[in-house]
Amino acid sequence: MNMPRTAKDKAAKLAPELKLRIHDHMVQARLTEELLIRLVRGGQGYFWIGAPGEEALGVPLGLLIDKGEGPDHDYLHLHYRSSPTVLTMGAQPIDLLRQMRSTATDPYSRGRNFVNHFAIKAWNIVPVTPTIETQYTVGPGTAWVQKRHGGTGISIITGGDAGTAEGDFATCLNWSTRPGHELPVLILIAHNGYGISTRAAETQASPHLHERAGPFGMRHGEVDGNDPEACYFALQAAIDYIRKERKPFCLQANVSRLYGHSSSSGAQLIKDERDCLVEYEARLEKEGLLSKDAAEAVHERWRAHLKEAYQQVLQEPMPDSADIWKHIFAPAQEV
Amino acid sequence: MANLAQAIRLALHYGEENLGVTDIFGEDVGPPLGGVFTATQGLKTTWNTPLDERGIIGTALGIAYAGGRPVAEIQFCDYVFNCIDLLKLCGNAHWSSAGEYNVPMVVMTPVGSGIHGSIYHSHSFESIASHIPGWKIVMPSNPLDAYGLMLAALKEPNPVMYLAPKALLRVKGEELIPGEPADEKTLNQMINAPLGDRSGWAPNWPKVEDFTVPLGKAKVCREGQRATVISYGRTLPLCVTAADELRKEGLDFDVIDLRTLYPLDMATLQGSLRKTGRVLIVNEDTEVTNFGEHVLRRLIDTCFYDLEAAPVLLAGADVPGVGLAWELERASVPQQPDILAAMRKLASEKA
Numbered sequence: 243m244n245m246p247r248t249a250k251d252k253a254a255k256l257a258p259e260l261k262l263r264i265h266d267h268m269v270q271a272r273l274t275e276e277l278l279i280r281l282v283r284g285g286q287g288y289f290w291i292g293a294p295g296e297e298a299l300g301v302p303l304g305l306l307i308d309k310g311e312g313p314d315h316d317y318l319h320l321h322y323r324s325s326p327t328v329l330t331m332g333a334q335p336i337d338l339l340r341q342m343r344s345t346a347t348d349p350y351s352r353g354r355n356f357v358n359h360f361a362i363k364a365w366n367i368v369p370v371t372p373t374i375e376t377q378y379t380v381g382p383g384t385a386w387v388q389k390r391h392g393g394t395g396i397s398i399i400t401g402g403d404a405g406t407a408e409g410d411f412a413t414c415l416n417w418s419t420r421p422g423h424e425l426p427v428l429i430l431i432a433h434n435g436y437g438i439s440t441r442a443a444e445t446q447a448s449p450h451l452h453e454r455a456g457p458f459g460m461r462h463g464e465v466d467g468n469d470p471e472a473c474y475f476a477l478q479a480a481i482d483y484i485r486k487e488r489k490p491f492c493l494q495a496n497v498s499r500l501y502g503h504s505s506s507s508g509a510q511l512i513k514d515e516r517d518c519l520v521e522y523e524a525r526l527e528k529e530g531l532l533s534k535d536a537a538e539a540v541h542e543r544w545r546a547h548l549k550e551a552y553q554q555v556l557q558e559p560m561p562d563s564a565d566i567w568k569h570i571f572a573p574a575q576e577v
Numbered sequence: 578m579a580n581l582a583q584a585i586r587l588a589l590h591y592g593e594e595n596l597g598v599t600d601i602f603g604e605d606v607g608p609p610l611g612g613v614f615t616a617t618q619g620l621k622t623t624w625n626t627p628l629d630e631r632g633i634i635g636t637a638l639g640i641a642y643a644g645g646r647p648v649a650e651i652q653f654c655d656y657v658f659n660c661i662d663l664l665k666l667c668g669n670a671h672w673s674s675a676g677e678y679n680v681p682m683v684v685m686t687p688v689g690s691g692i693h694g695s696i697y698h699s700h701s702f703e704s705i706a707s708h709i710p711g712w713k714i715v716m717p718s719n720p721l722d723a724y725g726l727m728l729a730a731l732k733e734p735n736p737v738m739y740l741a742p743k744a745l746l747r748v749k750g751e752e753l754i755p756g757e758p759a760d761e762k763t764l765n766q767m768i769n770a771p772l773g774d775r776s777g778w779a780p781n782w783p784k785v786e787d788f789t790v791p792l793g794k795a796k797v798c799r800e801g802q803r804a805t806v807i808s809y810g811r812t813l814p815l816c817v818t819a820a821d822e823l824r825k826e827g828l829d830f831d832v833i834d835l836r837t838l839y840p841l842d843m844a845t846l847q848g849s850l851r852k853t854g855r856v857l858i859v860n861e862d863t864e865v866t867n868f869g870e871h872v873l874r875r876l877i878d879t880c881f882y883d884l885e886a887a888p889v890l891l892a893g894a895d896v897p898g899v900g901l902a903w904e905l906e907r908a909s910v911p912q913q914p915d916i917l918a919a920m921r922k923l924a925s926e927k928a
């Protein structure tokens with residue numbers, strides 16, 4: 243597989259506090275997304291697309307990011323299934339509810355964009371776009387600046403499996419591996435087995451998409467995206483390698499799609515997909531770290547938090563129609 | 578006198594030294610070639626990219642996001658069409674993030690006919706570019722403006738599309754760029770790479786100075802009463818020559834060089850049309866959904882009752898490409914005689 247060694251190190255263990263923290267963030271992300279789905283079903287938003295089923299991947303990623311502004315820190319070129327990562331980084335669930343309802347208080351787009359389309363300059367999260375795979379052409383740009391700047395900041399690019407068919411994926415492989423100019427890029431493929439409705443097996447010869455990185459001389463690997471600890475170690479190993487070597491890495495995580503593609507396809511719970519949260523709770527219980535009651539208390543805490551947030555958002559104003567004219571051009575600066 | 582390609586080079590050099598330009602890049606932009614039109618020879622931040630236009634535009638956006646100041650070249654605008662969605666993302670990043678991010682980047686690309694470029698080196702791009710909101714769009718028609726517009730573009734906190742008319746890249750200016758040596762030979766010796774082995778060569782830059790042509794400001798190149806002619810790029814000097822010719826017949830024209838296509842300098846256009854009552858717009862893009870139609874519509878919105886004659890657009894034939902044979906190219910895009918005829922006809926139309 244070509245993974246850096248630490249990921250294979252079976253003896254490696256996460257501290258109990260970290261395991262519980264991962265669980266807590268997973269619950270936060272799952273319940274936030276489930277509320278978003280209820281909102282769209284109840285007419286409290288126009289469209290939902292999100293990440294239920296990808297928490298085991300997104301939460302560890304959020305924990306491993308060097309958060310901050312500018313090239314000393316990590317740049318994030320995320321796709322629309324990144325709420326577990328961004329919430330783990332410290333985003334507030336209420337802000338996702340705001341974007342879902344398109345309120346004037348939506349801090350990411352002021353009512354202009356779909357939910358889960360973040361833009362947070364203070365954390366180097368560049369605007370999430372609905373255009374599949376375009377982020378793969380932009381990531382090498384931030385990584386290029388980081389490589390020149392020095393330091394340990396890296397550029398992280400996430401996307402799905404179907405999107406790797408776009409030429410932009412190949413662009414990223416090529417631009418990240420120019421001889422002598424290898425870039426500190428993490429390519430993270432969340433493989434959920436589908437485009438919207440098209441099964442991966444229908445259009446892609448191999449389920450191991452990360453192997454496309456091999457001929458570019460890029461290291462790559464694959465991990466069970468339903469296992470948060472495996473994801474934590476795989477991401478940690480990949481990220482450590484990129485930070486230190488200033489070279490790219492391509493990691494594929496095989497994940498579940500628990501509520502289908504988006505609200506357009508009904509956003510119904512799909513019973514035969516693996517559920518990383520259910521599995522992790524069973525494991526933590528078996529390890530004696532989290533009883534059923536304790537797990538339920540975590541859920542209850544987030545349910546209450548979200549309920550309060552929702553009540554708050556209901557009070558908030560919608561954008562003014564005249565707002566369409568704002569922010570077309572940034573004002574001139576003194577040079 | 579610098580030619581237009583040299584003027585761009587001098588402006589980029591000024592930008593590297595004074596305006597924080599970090600990256601000038603594209604296909605064959607770095608050494609040894611310095612661009613297929615030599616516009617990037619000898620510059621210190623140039624580099625050669627993979628042959629991948631989407632990578633070029635996306636990387637420019639990333640560099641801008643990370644605090645750099647990129648100038649990306651698309652070798653010919655004919656090859657930017659597969660990047661339209663990325664250009665849209667550059668143009669809407671500020672708006673979609675409600676002001677959180679802005680994108681200070683310049684994309685420069687040679688446009689238009691006039692070098693026997695046939696079907697895939699003769700496209701125009703301004704009509705499509707103007708349909709991508711969030712960009713400012715410029716097109717110089719002489720070296721001094723090329724210099725001043727590039728400096729303005731490099732000072733902008735927003736994406737700027739810099740369209741360079743291919744046919745004029747070798748045309749010399751009539752006015753010196755501030756700091757440019759008066760003697761052309763001296764300039765060539767200072768900044769042109771030698772033919773053959775260039776590995777040991779370095780330019781000796783003249784001390785060019787700050788000179789900005791503000792974005793959104795058209796230039797009145799000739800003044801007259803009879804009619805208004807609006808153009809830009811390759812066809813602009815043809816309009817000026819035609820106006821000088823017709824002046825001998827007693828027909829005098831305002832000839833306006835738009836220089837910036839977005840945002841439009843409506844005040845200058847309206848002022849001229851209110852004076853003359855007649856307007857001809859000349860460009861070489863295909864005539865259906867042509868940028869000139871947009872200019873006409875905006876003028877009609879505000880100056881309809883000032884018109885004395887039907888407004889006219891002289892543009893390229895609506896055919897799929899510019900053919901290589903001169904007989905074909907000549908028939909596809911407006912030439913000097915076509916412009917002269919259109920101006921004479923407009924001037925003599927009954928009010």
Ligand SMILES: Cc1ncc(C[n+]2csc(CCOP(=O)(O)OP(=O)(O)O)c2C)c(N)n1
Binds near residue numbers: 434437
């Ligand atoms: C360039 C582009 N083409 C098509 C679409 C419509 N679309 C949205 S999501 C999607 C499927 C994406 O599948 P994948 O890359 O596997 O990611 P997933 O949504 O499964 O996580 C499609 C076709 C789009 N948004 N952008």
